[in-house]
Amino acid sequence: MNDMNRFSGGHPFRKPFERVSPDQRRSIVDEAEAKLPAPAPTGEDRFAPPPDLPPARTEPPAPPSGFGRASPGFGAGAPPASFDGSEPAGSQPSSPPADEQAPPRMEAAPPTPPTPPTPSDPFGGRPTAVPMPPSFGEPEPEPVLRARPIDPPAPPAIEEPAVRKPAAEARRPEMREDPAPQTGSAASDDNGDDGEEQPESHTSTAHRAIGEVLQIAGSSSRALLDPKRLAECAKDTDPSVQLAGLVGSQIKVRVGQIWLLASVRTQTLDRTTGEIVAEIDFLGEGQEEKLTGRIRNFTRGITHYPVPGAEVYAATNADLAQVYASDGRSNIQIGKVFPTKDIRAGLYIDAMLGKHFALLGSTGTGKSTSAALILHRIVEAAPDGHIMMVDPHGEYSAAFRGTGQILDVGNLKVPYWLMNFEEHCEVFITNEGTDRQADMDILSKCLLKARSKNRMAEGMSRLTVDSPIPYLLSDLTGAIQDEMGKLDKATNTAPFLRVKTKIDEIKADPRYQFMFSGMLVADTMTEVIQRLFRLPSNGKPISIIDVSGVPSEITSTVVALLSRMVFDFAIWGRDEKTRPILLVCEEAHRYVPNEKNSDKSSVGRILSRIAKEGRKYGISLGLITQRPSDLAEGVLSQCGTIISMRLNNERDQDFVKAAMPEGARGFLDTIPALRNRECIVCGEGTAIPMRVTFDDLEERKRPASEDPSFSELWNEAGGEEEAVERIVTRWRAQHR
Ligand SMILES: Nc1ncnc2c1ncn2[C@@H]1O[C@H](COP(=O)(O)OP(=O)(O)OP(=O)(O)O)[C@@H](O)[C@H]1O
Ligand SMILES: [Mg+2]
Numbered sequence: 001m002n003d004m005n006r007f008s009g010g011h012p013f014r015k016p017f018e019r020v021s022p023d024q025r026r027s028i029v030d031e032a033e034a035k036l037p038a039p040a041p042t043g044e045d046r047f048a049p050p051p052d053l054p055p056a057r058t059e060p061p062a063p064p065s066g067f068g069r070a071s072p073g074f075g076a077g078a079p080p081a082s083f084d085g086s087e088p089a090g091s092q093p094s095s096p097p098a099d100e101q102a103p104p105r106m107e108a109a110p111p112t113p114p115t116p117p118t119p120s121d122p123f124g125g126r127p128t129a130v131p132m133p134p135s136f137g138e139p140e141p142e143p144v145l146r147a148r149p150i151d152p153p154a155p156p157a158i159e160e161p162a163v164r165k166p167a168a169e170a171r172r173p174e175m176r177e178d179p180a181p182q183t184g185s186a187a188s189d190d191n192g193d194d195g196e197e198q199p200e201s202h203t204s205t206a207h208r209a210i211g212e213v214l215q216i217a218g219s220s221s222r223a224l225l226d227p228k229r230l231a232e233c234a235k236d237t238d239p240s241v242q243l244a245g246l247v248g249s250q251i252k253v254r255v256g257q258i259w260l261l262a263s264v265r266t267q268t269l270d271r272t273t274g275e276i277v278a279e280i281d282f283l284g285e286g287q288e289e290k291l292t293g294r295i296r297n298f299t300r301g302i303t304h305y306p307v308p309g310a311e312v313y314a315a316t317n318a319d320l321a322q323v324y325a326s327d328g329r330s331n332i333q334i335g336k337v338f339p340t341k342d343i344r345a346g347l348y349i350d351a352m353l354g355k356h357f358a359l360l361g362s363t364g365t366g367k368s369t370s371a372a373l374i375l376h377r378i379v380e381a382a383p384d385g386h387i388m389m390v391d392p393h394g395e396y397s398a399a400f401r402g403t404g405q406i407l408d409v410g411n412l413k414v415p416y417w418l419m420n421f422e423e424h425c426e427v428f429i430t431n432e433g434t435d436r437q438a439d440m441d442i443l444s445k446c447l448l449k450a451r452s453k454n455r456m457a458e459g460m461s462r463l464t465v466d467s468p469i470p471y472l473l474s475d476l477t478g479a480i481q482d483e484m485g486k487l488d489k490a491t492n493t494a495p496f497l498r499v500k501t502k503i504d505e506i507k508a509d510p511r512y513q514f515m516f517s518g519m520l521v522a523d524t525m526t527e528v529i530q531r532l533f534r535l536p537s538n539g540k541p542i543s544i545i546d547v548s549g550v551p552s553e554i555t556s557t558v559v560a561l562l563s564r565m566v567f568d569f570a571i572w573g574r575d576e577k578t579r580p581i582l583l584v585c586e587e588a589h590r591y592v593p594n595e596k597n598s599d600k601s602s603v604g605r606i607l608s609r610i611a612k613e614g615r616k617y618g619i620s621l622g623l624i625t626q627r628p629s630d631l632a633e634g635v636l637s638q639c640g641t642i643i644s645m646r647l648n649n650e651r652d653q654d655f656v657k658a659a660m661p662e663g664a665r666g667f668l669d670t671i672p673a674l675r676n677r678e679c680i681v682c683g684e685g686t687a688i689p690m691r692v693t694f695d696d697l698e699e700r701k702r703p704a705s706e707d708p709s710f711s712e713l714w715n716e717a718g719g720e721e722e723a724v725e726r727i728v729t730r731w732r733a734q735h736r
Pocket of ligand 2: 367368369705
C-alpha cells in the first residue's frame with residue numbers, strides 16, 4: 001500500500017518542483033521528521049503545517065485588483081472594505097470577538113523548523129526561501145516572506161482572526177446570500193449563519209494536500225487523490241471542501257505562488273494502490289493571497305502548467321468567493337454557486353448578450369421560470385432595455401405584467417403588408433406540388449401591382465415585392481382578377497383562383513384579424529416598431545408576444561415576420577446606431593429546427609441568420625429549448641453562453657457537450673444529475689463554468705407554468721358544469 005508520504009505536501013523540507021522518487025521521498029521525510037524536535041501529533045498531520053499562521057507584523061494590503069472595483073458585483077470576492085478605503089485588508093481587529101478567541105488548534109503550533117530561514121509555508125511544502133521564477137513572483141519582495149519564521153510567535157488571541165476571514169473581507173457586500181447589496185458591519189456578519197460563511201475557522205482540513213498531480217497532458221490531465229483525505233474533507237464544515245475531489249468539484253493545484261483551479265471530471269479507483277485517479281480540467285489561475293493563502297486575482301485560462309507531483313488541495317469557499325467574484329463589469333445575479341451557500345452567481349450582461357445565449361433543459365426542470373428570472377434581472381439592471389420575447393404558450397404575460405407590454409392576438413396588430421414576399425407565399429400559397437412556382441409567379445406580379453398603387457410608392461425607383469408599403473387586400477385580389485381576365489380561353493385559371501380564394505378566406509377568418517383586418521391598412525409601421533421593440537421603453541422594456549392564440553398554420557410565419565423585422569430594423573438602422581435589441585425565443589426547436597424536422601419555413605432561415613450575423617448589428621438572441629438536438633446545426637454553437645439545466649436525453653447531452661468549451665467538461669458530465677432549478681453556465685457570460693442553483697423567483701414574477709397538482713385538484717368538486725360552459729363559449733367565440 002502506498003503510504004501517505006506521497007501527499008506529504010505540507011512537509012517543510014519539500015521543495016515545490018523537487019523531483020524525487022517515492023522511496024527517496026520517504027527517506028527525506030523520515031530524515032526530516034527525525035530532526036524535528038516534536039513529532040506531528042498524528043500520522044495525518046504530516047500533510048501540511050498550518051496555513052493561516054498570521055505573520056506577527058501587518059503585511060501591506062494587496063494591491064487593488066479587478067475584484068477590488070467598487071461597482072456592485074457578485075460572488076463573494078468583490079471588493080474588500082479596505083479597497084473602498086475603510087480598513088486595510090491586512091489589519092487585525094485589536095480585540096477579536098469572544099467566539100474567535102479560542103485557543104489555537106494543534107496545527108496552529110507547528111514544531112519549530114530546525115533552521116529558521118526555512119520557514120513553512122501556509123499551505124505547506126513550499127520553503128519560501130526557494131527563489132521563484134520571476135513570472136511567479138509577487139510584486140512584494142521575497143524578504144517579506146523570509147522574515148516570517150523569525151518573527152516572534154503571534155499571540156493566540158490574534159491568531160484565530162487571521163484564520164477566519166479578515167474582518168474587512170467579511171464585510172464584502174456581495175458575499176451575502178441576500179441579492180440586495182449589504183452594507184452590514186463585520187459584527188453583523190458574524191451573526192447568524194456564521195458556520196456557513198466562515199467554515200475555515202473550524203478546521204484545517206482544506207490546508208493539507210488531498211493529492212498530487214499525476215499527469216499533465218493537454219486536455220486530459222490526471223491527479224492522484226488520497227481517499228483518506230477525501231473522507232476527512234467530507235466532514236469539513238465548508239461545503240466546498242466537503243465535495244473536494246469529487247466529480248464536478250473544484251480543486252486547486254500549487255505552481256509556485258500561483259494557484260491553478262481545476263474541476264474534477266472523472267474518478268477511478270487504482271486497486272493496486274487504493275488511490276483515486278481523477279481526470280481534471282484546468283479552468284484558470286490566480287495568485288496566492290499572502291495573508292490567507294487563498295486564491296486572488298483569478299483569471300480564466302492557464303499560463304503555468306504544474307509538473308507531475310504538484311500538490312492538490314481542496315478549493316475552499318473563500319477561494320471560490322474570489323474565483324466567482326465580479327470583475328466589475330455590469331452583471332446580473334441569478335443564484336448561488338454550487339455547492340456554496342452564499343456565493344452569488346453572476347452573468348456579465350454585455351458578454352452574455354453580445355454573443356447570444358441558450359437556455360436548455362428537459363421539460364419541467366425550470367427553464368421558463370429561469371428565463372423569467374434572468375429577464376427580470378436584466379430588466380431591473382436596464383430599465384430602458386429593448387427585449388422582445390416570443391411566447392408560444394402564453395406563459396410569460398403573468399410574469400411581466402408590471403414591466404412588460406403584453407401583446408397577443410387581441411392587441412398585436414401587425415399589418416399583413418409588413419410581410420415580405422416569402423412570408424406572403426407561406427400564408428397565401430397552399431400548393432406544395434410542382435406548380436407552386438406558377439402560383440408564386442402570379443402572387444409576385446400582383447403583389448407588386450397592389451403595392452405600387454400606394455401614393456408612397458410613387459416615384460420610388462426601387463419598389464419590390466418585399467418593400468413594406470401598405471396595400472389593400474382588395475387591390476391584390478383585384479390584380480389577380482385582372483390578370484386572369486387577360487388570359488386566353490385555353491389557359492388554366494386554376495392557379496389564379498387558388499391564390500385568390502385563399503386570400504379571400506383569410507380575409508374573412510376572424511382568427512386572422514390580428515393581422516389581416518381591413519383596419520390595418522393604414523401606415524402604422526413606425527408605431528408597430530416602437531411598440532414591439534419598446535422604443536421608447538416607457539417603463540416596460542420587454543414586449544411579450546403571446547402567439548398562443550395565433551392559428552397554428554401561420555404561427556411560424558408570424559414569428560418569422562417579427563424576427564425579420566428585428567433584423568431589418570437593425571440593418572437599416574446601422575448608421576443611426578440604434579439601441580441593441582434582445583430577441584428571446586421559447587421552444588426554439590420549433591422555429592429553428594434541424595434539417596430532419598424542418599418544414600423549410602422562413603423562420604428557421606431568419607433565426608439562423610440572426611444567430612450568425614445578429615451580433616454585428618446589435619441583435620442578441622436568446623434561445624430556450626428542451627430539445628437542443630433538434631435545433632438547426634450550428635445555431636447552438638453560435639451561442640456564446642450556454643445555460644444548461646438537466647437534460648435527460650443522451651443525444652441532447654452530447655449535442656450540448658459538443659457546443660460547450662472544452663474546459664467545462666467536468667461540469668458537463670453532471671448535466672444528467674442536476675436537480676430542478678440547477679444549471680451549468682459556461683461561456684462568455686461567466687468567468688469560468690459554474691454550477692448554479694437559481695434563486696427562488698417570487699410567485700408574482702413566475703410564468704404561468706405551474707405544474708398542476710393532480711392530488712389536490714382531483715379532490716375538489718363543484719362548478720364543473722359552469723366551467724365547461726364558459727370554456728365552450730370562449731372556444732366558439734375564438735376569444736379568451
Ligand atoms: N427559480 C424558481 N423559483 C421558483 N419556482 C421555480 C423556479 N424554477 C422552477 N420553478 C418551478 O418549477 C416548475 C417547473 O418550472 P418551468 O415551468 O419553468 O419548467 P420548464 O423547464 O419551463 O418546463 P417545460 O419544458 O414544460 O416548459 C414550476 O412549478 C415552477 O414554478
Ligand atoms: Mg417552459
